[in-house]
Amino acid sequence: MYYFRPSQDRGQARFGWLNSRHTFSFGHYYDPKHMGFSALCVINDDTVKPGAGFDTHGHREMEIISYILEGAIEHLDSEGNHFVVPAGEVQRMSAGTGITHSEYNHSKTEHLKFLQIWIQPNRRRIKPSYEQKKISQTKNLTPLITPNGRNGSLKINQDASLFRLELGSGENIKLQTHKRPGYLHILSGAAKANGGDMLYGGDGLGLFKEQLELQATIDGIAALWFDLPAFT
Template sequence: MYYFRPSHERGQARFGWLDSKHTFSFGHYYDPKHMGFSALRVINDDTVKAGAGFDTHGHRDMEIISYILEGAIEHRDSEGNHFVVPAGEVQIMSAGTGITHSEFNHSKTKKLKFLQIWIQPNQRGIQPVYEQRTINQTSMLTPLVTPSGRDNSLKIHQDTSLYRLQIEPGEILQLDTLQRPGYLHIIDGDIIIKNNRQLSAGDGLGIFKEIIRLKAATDGATALWFDLPVV
C-alpha cells in the first residue's frame, strides 16, 4: 500500500507572520482524504517571520515534536520550562493531562523554519513532559524519538520511532514495512524510490506491507522516517 502526498498538494495557511504547509488536515484546512497516517496526525512545515510566533495556547493527550530546520524557537510552557531550541535540535512535549505553551521565533531579524509533528499517544492522562536534545547523525538512520529513549533519543508515549534519514549518491537504504507501516517525509534533496519515482522536499510517502529501496539523487538527501503502529 502506498499513500503519496506531493508537496504542492498540501494544505496551506498564510497569516502574514506565518506560512504553513499542512501534510494532513489541520486548523482551517480540512480534507477527509488526508486525516493522518497510522498514529501520525500532523506534519506542518512552518516558516515564521522574525520576532513572531504562536501565542499561548493549550494541548492535551498529544505527543508534539518540533524539528528545527533553520533559526531557533523560544519555548515557554505552564510547567515552567523556558528554552531556546536551535536548528538541528529536536524537541518533544507530551501534553498529557494538559499544558499551555507559546513558541516564538527567537530571532528579531531572521526567519524560523521548523516541522511541527503530532503523534497520537497510546497513554492518556499522563503528567506533561518536555525534552529537547541535539542528536548527531550516526548512520543512514539515526533515532530521534523512540518508545524507550534508546541511543540518546527522546522518549515518546506511543509505539512509534522517528528517525532522521540521510543518504548520499551511491548508497541504498532498504526499508521494511511488511509488519508495520512507515511514513517518509523529505526534508532536503531528492530521493528515488520504486519505479524510479523521485521524491523532493516536502513530499511524503506512507507505506505498508512493502519493502522499498531508497537511493539519493542529490548530495546529502535528508528525510524523516516514521516507524508506526498498526491501528
C-alpha cells in the same frame, strides 16, 4: 499499497507572520482524504517571520514534536520550561492532562523554519513533560524519538519511532516496515523510490507493510522516517 502526498498538494495557511504547509488536515484546512497516517496526525511545515510566533495556547493528550530546520524556537510552557531550541535539535512535549505553551522565533532578524509533528499517545491522563536534545547523525538512519529512549533518543508515549535519514550522492537504503505502517517525509534533496518515482523536498510517502528502497540523487537526501503502530 502506497500513500503518496506530493509537496505541492499540501494544504496551505498564510497569516502574514506565518506560512505553513499542512501534510494532513489541520485548522481551517480540511480534506477527508488526508486525515493522518496511523498515529501520525500532523506534519506542519512552518516558516515564521522574525520575532513572531504562536501565542500561549493549550494542548491535551498529544505527543508534540518540533524539528528545527533553520533558526531557533523560544519555548515557554506552564510546567516552567523556558528554552531556546536551535536548528539541528529536536523537541518533544507530552501534553498529557493539559499544558499551555508559546513558541516564538527567537531571532529578530532571521526567519524560523521548523516541522510541527503530532502523534497520538497510547497512554492517557499522564503528567505533562518536556525534552529537547541535539542528536548527532551516527549512521544513515539515526533514532531521534523512540518508545524507550534507546541510543540516546528522546522518549515518546506511543509504540512509534522517528528517525533522521541521510544519504549521500548515489547512496541507497532499504526501509523495512515489518508489517507496520511507515511514513517518509523528505526534508531536502531528492531520491528515487523503488527504482521508479522521484521524491523531492516536502513530499511524503506512506507504506503499508511494504519495503521501500531509496536511492539518493547527486545532491543526496535528508528525510524523516516514522515507524508507526499498526492500524486498529
